[in-house]
Amino acid sequence: MEVNCEECAGCCIDWRAIAPEPSDHERRGPREPLDDTYNLVALTRDDARALLDAGLADALTPRLWRDEDGVEIDGVPLSTIDGKPAFFLGLRKPRKPVGPFGTDSSWLPTCVFLDPTTLQCRIHDEETYPTECAEYPGHNLKLDHETECERVEESFGGNRLLDDDPPEDLSGFLFGPQAVGQKVFVFPDPERLSGVVARAEAGELTADDRALFVAVAVSSAPGTTRVAEDKFELALPEARETDSWAGRAIADWEERAGEAGTEAPDSELARRVEEERGAPETPGWDE
Ligand code: SF4
Numbered sequence: 158m159e160v161n162c163e164e165c166a167g168c169c170i171d172w173r174a175i176a177p178e179p180s181d182h183e184r185r186g187p188r189e190p191l192d193d194t195y196n197l198v199a200l201t202r203d204d205a206r207a208l209l210d211a212g213l214a215d216a217l218t219p220r221l222w223r224d225e226d227g228v229e230i231d232g233v234p235l236s237t238i239d240g241k242p243a244f245f246l247g248l249r250k251p252r253k254p255v256g257p258f259g260t261d262s263s264w265l266p267t268c269v270f271l272d273p274t275t276l277q278c279r280i281h282d283e284e285t286y287p288t289e290c291a292e293y294p295g296h297n298l299k300l301d302h303e304t305e306c307e308r309v310e311e312s313f314g315g316n317r318l319l320d321d322d323p324p325e326d327l328s329g330f331l332f333g334p335q336a337v338g339q340k341v342f343v344f345p346d347p348e349r350l351s352g353v354v355a356r357a358e359a360g361e362l363t364a365d366d367r368a369l370f371v372a373v374a375v376s377s378a379p380g381t382t383r384v385a386e387d388k389f390e391l392a393l394p395e396a397r398e399t400d401s402w403a404g405r406a407i408a409d410w411e412e413r414a415g416e417a418g419t420e421a422p423d424s425e426l427a428r429r430v431e432e433e434r435g436a437p438e439t440p441g442w443d444e
């Protein structure tokens with residue numbers, strides 16, 4: 158597997174608003190995400206733990222799925238495992254001023270950790286770098302699913318996927334029962350989600366809501382639907398007290414941003430919004 162990521166970040170940005178033909182690739186199949194995020198990075202339990210330990214829990218957000226055969230909370234039928242709501246934990250995607258694939262800067266939902274000026278990841282090679290990002294698009298290649306690299310090639314030309322042999326060793330390749338408690342989490346106490354699900358559906362989750370899911374994910378027992386109560390009680394206040402550069406930058410972007418796909422200021426604005434708040438800088442492509 159070899160990819161050409163310079164000036165791309167197609168897998169870190171929801172660029173459908175500037176695509177010639179928008180895709181609904183994440184909205185196919187029987188289960189429909191409640192959120193409207195695309196290219197959600199599904200974090201492992203260890204990724205979530207590393208992000209919580211690094212004081213970045215406020216960069217995380219859950220994904221729940223609508224499923225007519227599931228359990229109903231706040232009038233929304235949710236996908237379940239053993240009768241309890243199932244969820245992914247992903248990274249938040251505020252609209253930022255970015256110009257991927259050589260386009261002019263526009264407001265596009267962009268991973269909290271993407272540096273808009275260089276289109277590089279601010280946590281690359283850090284302990285917090287998600288497994289799925291490190292291995293992308295390995296899973297797609299292994300499963301023979303279209304990659305984001307190919308979608309970018311189709312829409313904007315250029316060569317992105319240079320070698321499509323799947324890597325032999327995919328550590329984050331979790332499926333079926335072994336994914337439970339490691340990548341697909343189970344919320345142990347559905348009643349606690351009363352009100353939360355309505356806010357999730359409306360795209361209005363609060364910081365406390367998001368922290369609940371972080372605490373469940375890091376306290377989950379791999380391969381099971383169990384959540385360690387003592388770990389959960391320790392993790393919840395830690396997640397709720399998190400106040401990182403990432404969370405503060407997201408709040409700032411949310412105030413500034415225009416509609417997805419509309420003209421945006423120069424991405425250099427990120428220096429003020431993100432780096433002056435403590436975001437790690439990225440080297441740029443010349444190095
Ligand atoms: S879509 Fe492919 S080429 Fe583009 S940044 Fe992601 S991995 Fe790299």
Ligand code: SF4
Pocket residue numbers: 168169198248268269270271272277278279280281286287290
């Ligand atoms: S963590 Fe980094 S590589 Fe992964 S989606 Fe975000 S910016 Fe992209």
